[in-house]
Amino acid sequence: MMFASSEIRKLAPSEEWYAQSMTYGAITLDLTGTFDTAAMSAAFDALLESHPVLAGRLERDSGGRHTIVTDDLMHQGIWIASADSDDVFLDPGASLINLTVKAVDGHTEVTLYVHHSLADGHHQAALLFELFSRYADAVATGGTGPGGTAPTPQPLETVLDRRGIAKNQRSGLERFMPAMFAYDLPPAAVSGASKQPTRPVPAPTGRGRLTAAETNAVLEFGMANRLFLNPLVSAAVLLAEWRLRRTPEIPIPYVYVVDLRGLVEPPVGAMEATDPLGMATYLAHIDSRTDIVDLARDVADNFATDLADGVVQTSMLHFKPQYDDGPRGLPDVVSSTNLGRTPPLPTPPGLSVTDWRTTIYRASTVVDMYSVGIFGENLAVEHHTYAPEAQRSVDEVLTILRDAALQLHR
Known part of the structure; x- marks a missing residue:
């Protein structure tokens, strides 16, 4: 029927x-x-x-x-x-x-x-x-809480239009232009010829986390250097990628997700929109002398500039599905998203949440995304990717963050 x-x-x-x-x-x-x-x-x-x-x-x-x-x-x-x-x-x-x-x-x-x-x-x-x-x-x-029906969440386009935010002429990808077709690139970490799944399947994921004491030390290190957690972790991810790639002369294109909910006026509620996101970009030039604090500050400064210019807010209006593989002639792109601090979930007496993890399901092997968040008192890093050494990349990021935090006590 x-x-x-x-x-x-x-x-x-x-x-x-x-x-x-x-x-x-x-x-x-x-x-x-x-x-x-x-x-x-x-x-x-x-x-x-x-x-x-x-x-x-x-x-x-x-x-x-x-x-x-x-x-x-x-x-x-x-x-x-x-x-x-x-x-x-x-x-x-x-x-x-x-x-x-x-x-x-x-x-x-x-x-x-x-x-x-x-x-x-x-x-x-x-x-x-x-x-x-x-x-x-x-x-x-025995009840299930308040009734009522929530309205259908708005798409990004409606969120921006209702706030008078027009599409910027720049997408943020212009930041990568100096690296396009400028280097003799190694083969891509994941071959474009890989067999693509026909239904959503879980991407392989490397996972790791800091202890509560280590997490607190990293947060203290960030505050001591006037840095929020996101640029600090971004710098650690880029340094880890630079070490693992073994192509020290090639810059690393970096794209990270930005939650626009609190960056537009009026702010957007958590469930009022589907994907109210922007994309921020950064081209990392790293060598053996690069310091995590300097790199993190540069990431933060570039973000502040693009946000002030309105580039981040409408960047997703430029992105197309064909950008999944990155623009042609560009080194492998690093992507990340910050999940923030997970609030304690309401659970009945006798039941507690002891762990959490995220997974990306996709009908595609074109997945390479770091995700970062704080659950309870622990900073967690995940790397969803079909590229090799996902666990090694996570371990490297956490090692870099631990080493940075130790600088406060030396």
């Missing part, structure tokens, strides 16, 4: 990028204590009722563009996975959000998957917070 579908809205160009590659973001939480599967199922249903756009799916037209649609079929609800199951079948033509629950070695893993066209990392984290708020209510009272 066929069910008629209703159009919610077409994807904006900034969202279409993620639809073409079927990109999902996943956040996995490790939970210790008593877990109530029925209460989580009720909380997830309530989340979908509160955000009905998430219960939709993507429909592709003859021209290859996507529309968010809904039909009379109910969402399938949460997935109960076996402990030895790692495969998850994600299909944007069927669902844009999924939740798995898995019992593993005496604890519970809960993973929230959201299609990137509908939510970036900060939006997804807010959905996860609401989900656990409703779960805590369900365990405590």
Whole structure:
């Protein structure tokens, strides 16, 4: 039987990028204590009722563009996975959000998957917070919290237009022009001829974190040098890449994601927009004398200039799916995103969150993204990539940050 579908809205160009590659973001939480599967199922249903756009799916037209649609079929609800199951079948033509629950070695893993066209990392984290708020209510009272229906989140284009922010003539990629076709480049870390998956699959990921004491020392080092965490970690990532590439004379193009929510006026709420993001760029010229503080300050200064000039705010309006591989003639591009500090999730008594991690699912092997965030008291670094030595790159970044923090005590 066929069910008629209703159009919610077409994807904006900034969202279409993620639809073409079927990109999902996943956040996995490790939970210790008593877990109530029925209460989580009720909380997830309530989340979908509160955000009905998430219960939709993507429909592709003859021209290859996507529309968010809904039909009379109910969402399938949460997935109960076996402990030895790692495969998850994600299909944007069927669902844009999924939740798995898995019992593993005496604890519970809960993973929230959201299609990137509908939510970036900060939006997804807010959905996860609401989900656990409703779960805590369900365990405590049998209810699932307040009702009401949230409006469909706006695309980046609408966010900017309603604030009178016009597309800048510059994209930020101009910063890379001096390095294009200027060097004898080694083969790309990931061959463009690699077989591409036909459905979203998890990108290989290296992971590591600092202890609470090490994290505090890094934050103190940043404050002592008048540096925020993001440029400091960016500098560590670039220094690590420079060491591992073994091409010391070739500069490193760097692109990092910028959350625009607090950088526009009026500010944008966590779930008011899908992907209100900008892209900042930097071309790193590194040699054996490069100091992490000087490099971090230069990253910060370049960002401040591009933000003041309005380049960062509209940079994503210039980016196209074909930029995934980077402009031709350019050294391998390093990308990163900062997830910020994860707020404590509301959990009922007897249940605690002991760990978290993120995964990128994509129907493409063109993935190379560092992600950085603070969970509890620990700074975590992840490297999602099909390139070799993902774990080694993470270990190198953390070593550089540890060594930098020690400078305060020498």
